[in-house]
Amino acid sequence: MSLGALRPSPLVEQATDRLREQITGGEWSVGTKLPGETALAKSLGVGRSTVREALRALAGAGLVQARQGSGVFVIATRPRDDWSTQLRQAVITDVYEVRMLVEVAAAQLAAQRRTDDDIAALHGALTRRRDAADAGNAEFVAADIALHEHVVAAAHNPVLTGLFTEFVPVLRQRLLDLVELLSLRFDDPNHGDEGHAVLVRAIVAGDAEAAGQALRDELTRTLALLHSV
Structure with missing residues (x-):
């Protein structure tokens, strides 16, 4: 799945928004394992560190969860209330x-x-x-x-x-x-x-x-x- 390259800045915010859209829009349902950092970085046109920060933000919003040795999984399609x-x-x-x-x-x-x-x-x-x-x-x-x-x-x-x-x-x-x-x-x-x-x-x-x-x-x-x- 190609997510489309991003503009140079602010990369973390853009990466977070793009991944959130994929989750809330139904592209990745609950229980789905996300592509690895390298694959996501290539699709988004950013570095792995940017993807890592974006995934951290999505985890904070209650959308994804990292499982040791298994990867990052979608756990909700709606973010927690701020x-x-x-x-x-x-x-x-x-x-x-x-x-x-x-x-x-x-x-x-x-x-x-x-x-x-x-x-x-x-x-x-x-x-x-x-x-x-x-x-x-x-x-x-x-x-x-x-x-x-x-x-x-x-x-x-x-x-x-x-x-x-x-x-x-x-x-x-x-x-x-x-x-x-x-x-x-x-x-x-x-x-x-x-x-x-x-x-x-x-x-x-x-x-x-x-x-x-x-x-x-x-x-x-x-x-x-x-x-x-």
Whole structure:
């Protein structure tokens, strides 16, 4: 089977896409052993190292599996859902449990690593959250999430920041639904202000234990509300 030579760059991405198309398009069914690296490299017009990286990517997507001494076999014709898709489809309480693990660690690191710029950003975010108490639910939720984003950013860990960024779209919609469903701001337009103030004070003071506990307490309360609906 000739797959057609590829353009020079980016070769790994192109090779991965071409092989994925063959699998998802039904050219290679589940259980099929793929041609060897040398044959695939010749068909695609690339080196064996490029084919190896492409197969690694397909394995990560759950489409193929390498079997020691036997070769590479197709194990699925549809890729596994990526992280963003899994989050969108997940039960919000499950998302919150993972969020708690991520953010509590981030708050503790933020208390240890915050800079003067981080402190200014946190104070500004807390002020904007308070100002948003006079606004609608969407604006208030956005200001709330923005404060949490600054907490995570103050941890200065790009992996934590990336994880939280993935959570944000799901959190924004689910929190808005929660606020409106339970009328959380009916009696208190600035719902949760004291807890957020405690969090910011702990980070500014460099108290990692207090920062982690403040965030844990806040998210535990929200998780309890989510379980109640």
